[in-house]
Amino acid sequence: MYHWLKIYDSFEALENNVLADKTEVLVLKGERVCIAKGKGAFYAVQEKCPHNGASLQQGFCTGEGEIVCPVHRYKFDLKTGKATAGGSFALKTYPLEIRENGVFVGIKVKWWEM
Numbered sequence: 001m002y003h004w005l006k007i008y009d010s011f012e013a014l015e016n017n018v019l020a021d022k023t024e025v026l027v028l029k030g031e032r033v034c035i036a037k038g039k040g041a042f043y044a045v046q047e048k049c050p051h052n053g054a055s056l057q058q059g060f061c062t063g064e065g066e067i068v069c070p071v072h073r074y075k076f077d078l079k080t081g082k083a084t085a086g087g088s089f090a091l092k093t094y095p096l097e098i099r100e101n102g103v104f105v106g107i108k109v110k111w112w113e114m
């Protein structure tokens, strides 16, 4: 079950704030979420690198739809969260939806937290 949070009022706002070389970090329900653009699509993944905790906000995205950690250069697939280089780590991924009334990210919650 997801709690959907509006992160931008429009697709244009998303495009203006999240560029291929500039990610955005938002705190949603206490979770630090990195919004990134890869291969022409937008994704939401955990902000903290699972290898050693670096902020992926300082990293960059590749043309292959990956985000690269700035510290040890491990790469993660933005869609699946799985490491594509550097080990068997994985990022937590969040669904991101572009709707008529804005851009939303889903944060998993227990039914009693709704």
Ligand code: FES
Pocket: 049, 050, 051, 052, 053, 054, 069, 070, 071, 072, 073, 074, 086
């Ligand atoms: S801290 Fe990110 S790859 Fe090591």
